Amino acid sequence: MESLACKMNTNVRDIAIPNDWDRRGLPGWCYHSPALLELEKEKLFKTHWQIACHVSDIPEAGSFQCFDMCDERAIILRDPNNEVRAYYNICRHRGSRLVVKDQGTCPNALICPFHGWVYNLDGTLRGPGRPESFPQMDKSKFGLRPIEMEVWQGFVFVRFRPGPQPSVAELMRPFEEETAAYKMDQHVPTDGIWTEKSPVNWKSVRDVDNEGYHVAMAHPALQDLYGSTYKDEPFVDGVSRSDGEFTPTKGRRWAVRNYKKMSMPQSFLPEHLQKRWLYYGIFPNSVIAVTPETVLFYQEFPVATGESVLRSATYRNETENRQQRAARYLAARIDRETVDEDIQLTIWSNEAMASDSFEGFYLSDLEYGVRSHHDHLRKVLPIYTLDDAPDEDQLSALNTSMQHTGQT
Numbered sequence: 001m002e003s004l005a006c007k008m009n010t011n012v013r014d015i016a017i018p019n020d021w022d023r024r025g026l027p028g029w030c031y032h033s034p035a036l037l038e039l040e041k042e043k044l045f046k047t048h049w050q051i052a053c054h055v056s057d058i059p060e061a062g063s064f065q066c067f068d069m070c071d072e073r074a075i076i077l078r079d080p081n082n083e084v085r086a087y088y089n090i091c092r093h094r095g096s097r098l099v100v101k102d103q104g105t106c107p108n109a110l111i112c113p114f115h116g117w118v119y120n121l122d123g124t125l126r127g128p129g130r131p132e133s134f135p136q137m138d139k140s141k142f143g144l145r146p147i148e149m150e151v152w153q154g155f156v157f158v159r160f161r162p163g164p165q166p167s168v169a170e171l172m173r174p175f176e177e178e179t180a181a182y183k184m185d186q187h188v189p190t191d192g193i194w195t196e197k198s199p200v201n202w203k204s205v206r207d208v209d210n211e212g213y214h215v216a217m218a219h220p221a222l223q224d225l226y227g228s229t230y231k232d233e234p235f236v237d238g239v240s241r242s243d244g245e246f247t248p249t250k251g252r253r254w255a256v257r258n259y260k261k262m263s264m265p266q267s268f269l270p271e272h273l274q275k276r277w278l279y280y281g282i283f284p285n286s287v288i289a290v291t292p293e294t295v296l297f298y299q300e301f302p303v304a305t306g307e308s309v310l311r312s313a314t315y316r317n318e319t320e321n322r323q324q325r326a327a328r329y330l331a332a333r334i335d336r337e338t339v340d341e342d343i344q345l346t347i348w349s350n351e352a353m354a355s356d357s358f359e360g361f362y363l364s365d366l367e368y369g370v371r372s373h374h375d376h377l378r379k380v381l382p383i384y385t386l387d388d389a390p391d392e393d394q395l396s397a398l399n400t401s402m403q404h405t406g407q408t
Contacts, residue, residue: 013233013237014236015233015234017368021368021371022371023364023371024360024362024363025207025360025361025363025370026203026361026377026384027384027386027387027388027389028354028355029388030203031201031203031305031353032201032306033305033389034305034392035395036381037201037304037305039396039399040202040302041070041071041302043380044284044380045285045302046070046072046159046160046163047160047161047162047164048163048165048283048284048285049157049158049159049163049165049168049171049286050067050158050159050160050299051155051156051157051286051297052065052067052074052076052086052156052158053067053156053193054154054155054187054189054313054315055084055151055155055156055185056315057076057103057189057193057313058084059078060078060105061078061079061081061107062108062121063077063104064076064077064078064099064103064104064106065077065102065103065156065193066089066101066102066103069160072160073088073089073097074086075088075089075098077106077110077121079121079122080121084149084156085121085123085146085149086147086148087123087147088144088147090145091112091114091117092117092125092142092143092145093112093114093115093117093142094114094115096112096113096114096115097113098112098113098119100113102193103193110144112129115129116128116129117129123144123146124140124143124144125139125140125144147159147160148160150167150168150169152168152172153179153180153182153185154184154185154295154315155168155288155297164380168282171237171239172239172280172282174236174239175239175241175280178273178278179280179288179290181268181269181270182273182290182295183268183317184295186318187315187316188316188318189314190294190313190314190315190316190328191314192313193313194311195310195311195312196309196310197303197307197309197310198307198309198310199347199350200306200308200346200349200350201302201306201308201353202300202301202308203377204346204349204350204353205346206300206373207346207349207373208345208346208349209281209287210232210240210367210369210370210372210373211364211366211367211368211369211370212230212231212232212242212366213364213367215227218341218342218345219337219342220253221253221255221256221334221337222244222334224247224251224253225244225277226245226246226247226276228247229243229244229245229246230242231243232369234368234371234372235281235283235369235373235375238283238376239280239283240280240281240369241280242278242279242369243276243277243278243279244276245276246260246263246275255337258330259327259330262324262326263275263293263327264292264324264327265292266293266324269292273292274292275292277289278290281373283373283376284377284380285301287299291331292327293331294315294316294328295314295315296312296313296314296315296335297312297313298310298312299311299312310339314332381399382399382402382403383395383398383402385402385407
């Protein structure tokens, strides 16, 4: 019989777990190497798609949302023609930030707070401050630098440098029909974009998030909500998928019990999605999650080998009623509890990486998603395949050599 996942996915993916697979994870040195971290910033984060915001975060002409990551800074805005644009948040004069606030509105122009250079909302230079102090200028050469951008179902993705991934639409094509049912592009913000720092390597965050083996033990609310039905699909061609359908029990925990009672059918969702939470992992570090009441994204970025920034935002149906709003509140309680539990798990796991006694992972079949993510990492940076840490000052050159010789 065809599986439910196959019915819901436009394209059938090979998600089978091999009979004899390498159950090891990345070696411990990969989690505390400064040289590797710099390589990850350059070869992973800046060359792969990142979620900057949702179109509803910039609802009108002049609205902007800033996005900072790995020493790069972007500004996403709407121009007077209602087009979404992405630029480096860098004045072409001296490199100052054009806008300092994370979010806001510049109705007519962007004005550099350093020397008053003025840019139109289409990125062209209107003029420098004190223009008489400059020689004749070709303004076309001093416009804001655009950033590669794609809007997919309301989410604004940016990529700071060309990279190996296809378009976001192509990445997500296997789930096009399923995700379209949620009408993500019609959602609106709830509490804005939040960030917090966590004292772990970014990969420890991914390692916890890429498997559901720990749900039964570590996440009592999720186990109560959908634990016996939860399934993970590994990363295939840059995307993973996880699926949890509400269990038929009323729920033992207050938030779960009342959430199940308050969650009501959404007119735009097919029946098989009415009582289901779904998570789509987008390599290397982003997740889009959907519930009947909300769509949200979360991601993490490296700051140092032992520090990461967690970033997330939740969006709701614009026409939600009081009962749906109550259900969304309860879902958020469950989700926040889960986030706190995961943060602690990542801390415990990350601590082990620096210990001489750490001998690596031995993964369950239920953790094949971790292995598939690591395999994607190895494909981009073959240096991950080394069991022993290379010299820090030789790491980048050695990785380049391994790429040229096809070592993975």
